[in-house]
Amino acid sequence: MTDESRNAEPIDGLLIGADGKARCWWHGGKDDYILYHDREWGRPVKDDRTLFEKICLEGFQSGLSWYTILRKRENFRAAFANFDMDKVAAFTQADIERCLADEGIVRHRRKIESTINNAARAQEMRAEFGSLAAYFWAHEPGPQDRPDQCSFEQLRQLGKTDISTRISKDLKKRGWSFVGPTTVYAFMQAMGLVNDHLDGCCCRDEIESLRATFKRP
Template identity: 70%
Template sequence: MTAKGIVIGEDGLQRCAWQGNLDDYRRYHDDEWGRPVLDDRRLFEKICLEGFQSGLSWLTILRKREAFRAAFAGFDFDKVATFDETDIERCLADTGIVRHRGKIVSTINNARRAQDLRQEFGSLAGYFWSHEPPAAERPAKVTYEAIVANPTTAASIRVSKDLKKRGWTFVGPTTIYAFMQAMGLVNDHIEGCHCRAVVEEMRAKLVRPLGRVA
């Protein structure tokens, strides 16, 4: 008998049920979600796409990810920071992405704020990993019930408030928690998922960036 929130795939492996045994979603679950990320471009991409996801499913965004990358210069935030009204109109005409003016404008704004974070902390990784939840805030056991019951955490609330003070937009605590889960700042693969131990080992070996204050 498998734990609630766990499904067994055709390959016999247990996985978090949210990936639905869909090929692309399963690959995302197995190869990306929860694995710790230190690359600034990937961190910026994910926080922007989480903002675009608001009100939609992550699967919808995942299937549009390549179009988003094309529209936003591969999420190179130095390039996105230079976008102007012409770029906004170009994105609004792009049927491959979510055409929401507020979220497009937010991505450009957040690119500029990302430059500020890099100036202060040396990198986006330096900033975000400085907010990794301490051991005392991590659950002893990650269960389906706990994940469903808690769409935010104390850490995601702290980061959301801090980013908003710094001028970021579309970074509510639920969005930030999803970002932290995906980027490996927490390991929320449910107990029993075959990826949990893999991610835990990666996190144990990870050399965290120290960050710096200008």
């Protein structure tokens, strides 16, 4: 979710699109954002490249909106070797300067350096757990950790949870950066570790079905 989407005031948190479908409010009616909502957000992921990309981009989002990052995502992929953690971990000072000169991405030195650092930390995590997926899915909230679904008001106010705070602390101990509790929870929402599509959203039941049949690593 984004800061700008929290200001929307739809009834029950749902917006009805031109196709007659009800969706979570935060896409704001933007066509590319609707595609992201329908085809990506909340679908369970265990591909390490995708997981690494997402947690890096969530870090770049810090202080910005996800929509800003989404519109630049292809530029980020080009700048960061399609988020191949092995390639990014080998980036040099010349790559940092190249990224700082790239008008297509967010030119923030600390975030660029963080992405390179986190690639090395991701390699260590893969060596320890077998995959990033194995690490993150081991922290999936259980039924006792959350309600079946959040209300619109609950979801609008939800920025972090006890579990995202615990993951954040552990990642920081492992040397990761730009992985605060809010960043981690946004990552969890997007990668399907939780289903925060609102009740009545056209995607909620589909995501529940996908999560039910998803083979955890």
